[in-house]
Amino acid sequence: MSKVKYFYDPDTLSYRKIEPKKSRKYRNLTFFLLGSAIFGLLGLIVILNTNILNTPRELSLQREVKNYELQFELLGKKMEQMEQVLANIEDRDNNIYRLYFEANPIPEEQRRAGFGGVNRYKSLEGFNNSEMIIGATKRMDIIQKQMVIQSKSLDEITKLAAEKEKLLAAIPAIQPISNDKLTRMASGYGWRSDPFTKARKMHWGMDFTSPKGTPIYASGDGKVTRADNNSSGYGKHIRIDHGYGYVSLYGHLSNYNVKSGQRVKRGDLIGFVGSTGRSEAPHLHYEVWKDGDRINPINFYYGSLTAEEFENMLKYATQENQSLD
Template sequence: MSKVKYYYDPDTLSYRKIEPKKSKKYRNIGLFFLGSMLFGLLGLTILLNTDILNTPKELSLQREVKNYELQFELLNKKMGQMEQVLANIEDRDNNIYRLYFEANPIPEEQRRAGFGGINRYKSLEGFNNSEMIIETTKQMDIIQKQMVIQSKSLDEITKLAEEKEELLAAIPAIQPINNEELTRMASGYGWRSDPFTKARKMHWGMDFTAPKGTPIYASGDGKVTRADNNSSGYGKHIRVDHGYGYMTLYAHLSKYNVKPGQKVKRGDLIGFVGSTGRSEAPHLHYEVFKDGERINPINFYYGSLTAKEFENMLKYANQENQSLD
């Protein structure tokens, strides 16, 4: 029950009842409702930001979402570490492996290229954590692409390494007659006096003087293409195709130790010194071809001679003496 208030009226010398104004009454009612609304809104805000009204299932889902956010953060850190390792591999690939095998480095823009065209991540849009999920997915896609490029590069390097190993084995790199069995290096590559006509003419190989029957060895891996007496002047001779444009010829043999079509390794015994064909004395006439052109064999003895032996050979090979064929 509301209190009734009175005031003293001096004119009537009596107490009169105070009648409240209607506007004030309405204002009080309005303030009451406004205060009630503000209090209710504040209470609702507090409730919505606490777990008081959440069901156990909702609380479980919230914990799961927070756990996923933590896992995404850890995943991003791991991918950052992967990118560092991959960048180191890419650097070594470009500046060591590909450089060594004379392959062009893979451009940085090719390694780091993104994905053009349609929006690959449209299905991930519209969620609370869409931005985080999309960025993580993009990072994973780029790393995956970099790994594919790097894997292909290493496959290429492996193939180049195998080919280089085969090339090094194929190059005619040893002297075809052992020094212990060699009488002397009779004549080198260049202009020499012909033993029969005495005219000055080009000598396309090197002559190694040795007794008849001295073993002759293949100077590199390859395949015997000829072992016959059907080439003018060479007498019994052998030709070995080493691949990669290289071929060697061994002439004036007394007999063969190989047949056409046979594969040989560097150092294999292929024949014996003789004096067949256009020859003045027992010796081996040795030629090296590259892409069909005769080249100086003296540049290919790094596999069997010491520095002193090579120096002596170079000295005799450069003498413009008389050849033996």
């Protein structure tokens, strides 16, 4: 109950009751209601921004948001691991695989290039976390592109490896007569004395002396292009085209074990030692051609000789003696 207020009236020398004006009552009421409304609004704002009055639906959505945030964090860690593994593969690809097969490394700019043209991420704009979502999507797109580039690179390396394997198998890399069947290495590549004219002339191959009928083996994979007696001086001879510019020739044979057009593997029996054609004694005259030029066969025996055997052969091959053809 409100207190009754009085004032002293000097005219009547007495206290008189103060009667409040109606306008003041209305004003006070208005202020009260306005203050209550403001206070209530502030209270509502505070309540709405806390979990006090959240509905079950809102609480469920909040849990989902937290779960998505956790999944997004895990996704970021997985992408980081993928980037590390991919970087390791790229490093080995450029500095080991492509280097070994003499292929140009893939430039870093090509591996890390982005995506030009239209805005690929326009549909992801306008959300609360658009920047985060767009960043993650770009990161995934770049990883995917890097994987495509690396996959194509490894396909290329696989082809190069297969080609390298064929090349290594094709190079005439073994001695065409077994050491246990070899009497001696009679003459090497270079200037030698002709057995018939005694004049000094270029000897374009190597002469291996061995008994007539000694097996002769293909020094590399290839295709027999000739097995005949139609080339002056060589007598019965065989020529094998190994590809990659390599050709091997086997002269003065007594007989053939292959025919023209036949494909052979390194180590296959192709013929037998003889003394046909321009020959002084049974032996094999062996030549190696590269891109149309005759080269020293001694540089290709890494596939069948020990270091000691090769050293002995080199010693005899460099002696300027008399050839057998």
